[in-house]
Amino acid sequence: MSTVNVTPFSRRAARRLNLRTLILSLCLLTVLLTLAISLYASYTVQRQLLIQTTLEANRVYASKLAESTNLFMTSAIDRLSYSAHRLSGQLHNASQLQDAVDRIRLDSNRFNSTIIVAADGEILAYSPQKVYPAGQHVASPESLAALRQRALYISEPFTAPSGRLIIFIAQPIIAADGQYQGYVAGTIYLQEHNALDTLLGEHPYKDGSNLYVVDEQGRLIYHSQSQRVGEYVERNPVVSALMQGHSGSQQVTNTQGTSMLAGFATVPTTRWGIVAQRPMASVTSELNHLMFITVRNALPLLLVALLLIGWLTRLITRPLHQLAQIAHHLDDQQALHHTNNVRDWYAEAGQLKRAMQAGLRVMQHKIDRLSQESLTDPLTGLVNRRGLEQVLAQWSQNQQRFTLIMLDIDHFKRVNDAFGHDVGDLVLCYIADQLRQHSRQEDICCRCGGEEFMMLLPDVSAEQALAVAERLRLQVAGQNSPTGQPVTLSLGLAQFPETATAVIPLLKQVDLALYAAKHAGRNQTMVAQPAP
Numbered sequence: 124m125s126t127v128n129v130t131p132f133s134r135r136a137a138r139r140l141n142l143r144t145l146i147l148s149l150c151l152l153t154v155l156l157t158l159a160i161s162l163y164a165s166y167t168v169q170r171q172l173l174i175q176t177t178l179e180a181n182r183v184y185a186s187k188l189a190e191s192t193n194l195f196m197t198s199a200i201d202r203l204s205y206s207a208h209r210l211s212g213q214l215h216n217a218s219q220l221q222d223a224v225d226r227i228r229l230d231s232n233r234f235n236s237t238i239i240v241a242a243d244g245e246i247l248a249y250s251p252q253k254v255y256p257a258g259q260h261v262a263s264p265e266s267l268a269a270l271r272q273r274a275l276y277i278s279e280p281f282t283a284p285s286g287r288l289i290i291f292i293a294q295p296i297i298a299a300d301g302q303y304q305g306y307v308a309g310t311i312y313l314q315e316h317n318a319l320d321t322l323l324g325e326h327p328y329k330d331g332s333n334l335y336v337v338d339e340q341g342r343l344i345y346h347s348q349s350q351r352v353g354e355y356v357e358r359n360p361v362v363s364a365l366m367q368g369h370s371g372s373q374q375v376t377n378t379q380g381t382s383m384l385a386g387f388a389t390v391p392t393t394r395w396g397i398v399a400q401r402p403m404a405s406v407t408s409e410l411n412h413l414m415f416i417t418v419r420n421a422l423p424l425l426l427v428a429l430l431l432i433g434w435l436t437r438l439i440t441r442p443l444h445q446l447a448q449i450a451h452h453l454d455d456q457q458a459l460h461h462t463n464n465v466r467d468w469y470a471e472a473g474q475l476k477r478a479m480q481a482g483l484r485v486m487q488h489k490i491d492r493l494s495q496e497s498l499t500d501p502l503t504g505l506v507n508r509r510g511l512e513q514v515l516a517q518w519s520q521n522q523q524r525f526t527l528i529m530l531d532i533d534h535f536k537r538v539n540d541a542f543g544h545d546v547g548d549l550v551l552c553y554i555a556d557q558l559r560q561h562s563r564q565e566d567i568c569c570r571c572g573g574e575e576f577m578m579l580l581p582d583v584s585a586e587q588a589l590a591v592a593e594r595l596r597l598q599v600a601g602q603n604s605p606t607g608q609p610v611t612l613s614l615g616l617a618q619f620p621e622t623a624t625a626v627i628p629l630l631k632q633v634d635l636a637l638y639a640a641k642h643a644g645r646n647q648t649m650v651a652q653p654a655p
């Protein structure tokens with residue numbers, strides 16, 4: 124006999140992940156990976172786009188400011204030129220000169236101060252008004268250079284005697300006869316509020332973006348952080364490009380070590396360079412914020428998607444899970460019935476279900492047959508002793524009323540001896556047929572062993588049962604058996620629960636009744652006495 128060791132397999136199976144967990148994990152992994160890849164791709168593209176856009180915006184902005192600055196410088200030069208023309212031949216009238224410098228300074232608001240200097244360097248007028256000792260002469264190298272040049276002169280930034288860092292623009296005053304009479308000049312105080320502030324100070328960004336202007340030498344002449352004015356930044360790659368006369372945009376690490384997205388352009392009149400720039404970090408932080416918002420907005424949808432995946436996974440795995448549960452308990456009598464509750468809504472589940480049902484039916488059929496065989500007497504086809512015991516146990520447990528008839532062929536040994544064992548077998552089969560003919564559908568006919576038989580008649584009175592027994596006895600006694608002669612039967616009859624309330628005493632009492640029938644001469648029926 125073979126046994127099936129189920130336990131180790133079950134333990135191994137229990138240790139494995141189930142299909143639902145696997146599919147869920149797979150879907151979760153797929154969703155998260157897809158999200159991560161999309162976010163990464165989107166981040167990379169957006170970053171590049173943002174960098175390009177910022178570079179281009181700064182380039183355009185720097186060009187615009189260079190144009191504006193150029194215009195400003197051109198008009199400042201023109202204004203000085205116009206004044207120089209008006210002052211030609213008028214340098215003797217001190218109050219008129221004072222009026223002129225005041226007007227140039229206040230009208231245009233381009234200069235922080237204005238000055239008229241004679242050809243020998245004497246200061247003739249100064250605005251804002253200041254009393255100079257008579258005969259005071261200019262002494263700075265830039266002023267002397269302007270006198271020497273006798274033409275338009277734009278200084279580099281320099282520290283004036285007043286201690287201020289200034290730029291100085293001078294136009295020559297030429298008399299009608301062509302004689303050089305001096306110059307009229309305007310100055311811009313680079314480290315104080317000046318016209319460049321008004322022109323350049325309104326940078327549109329509030330995110331660390333800034334703006335600066337360098338001269339030809341790479342020196343800051345304007346910076347949104349005014350304390351840096353005067354600093355040399357020629358090492359900055361953008362400034363180097365400007366000093367070579369280039370315009371454009373590029374990502375650059377400035378002299379402070381900060382990564383910047385810079386646009387730059389030159390001012391033609393002065394050859395100054397203007398740089399508009401935005402820190403790379405502000406672009407990244409803006410992008411990070413954008414990504415955060417994207418993820419935050421995607422989260423509810425992601426949650427809905429995951430719930431949907433969970434629901435679908437449950438729907439897909441449910442039939443397989445149910446079939447697996449049934450497969451765990453194939454020995455359950457209801458296993459086949461349980462498979463009917465499996466909702467095989469897709470093809471593979473349906474195939475599995477039908478395959479399992481077919482297997483279960485074959486198995487059930489085999490079990491039924493084996494069970495039937497184990498409870499059946501092979502010679503007569505009647506229920507055997509084991510089957511009888513099961514029925515008796517069941518009926519007594521259910522308190523089923525019944526009559527038990529025990530019968531035995533008289534002198535059967537003689538039949539065997541006289542006609543042989545085979546004929547004896549035929550006689551046994553013949554008696555079995557007689558039992559069948561005298562029983563109802565609900566009666567149980569049994570061969571207990573040898574030539575001994577029993578009949579169980581449910582729900583019959585003692586009189587009815589006795590009538591059945593007697594009819595049987597008389598029928599058998601009145602016709603030829605396979606031996607060619609009649610055989611006779613001795614019968615005992617007992618009732619449950621009247622004769623005995625338990626199976627063993629009941630069998631004992633009916634056996635005693637049969638023995639009494641034999642003892643009384645055979646071919647008769649005896650009713651058992653109630654158990655003591």
Ligand SMILES: Nc1nc2c(ncn2[C@@H]2O[C@H](COP(=O)(O)OP(=O)(O)OP(=O)(O)O)[C@@H](O)[C@H]2O)c(=O)[nH]1
Nearest residue numbers: 531532533534535536537539544545547548573574
């Ligand atoms: N042919 C055949 N004989 C069987 C079978 N089982 C038992 N027997 C025979 O049945 C006979 C029973 O004999 P006994 O127990 O002495 O009883 P009996 O001869 O019927 O006598 P009483 O019962 O006292 O009337 C024996 O000869 C057994 O060999 C069987 O399956 N086939």
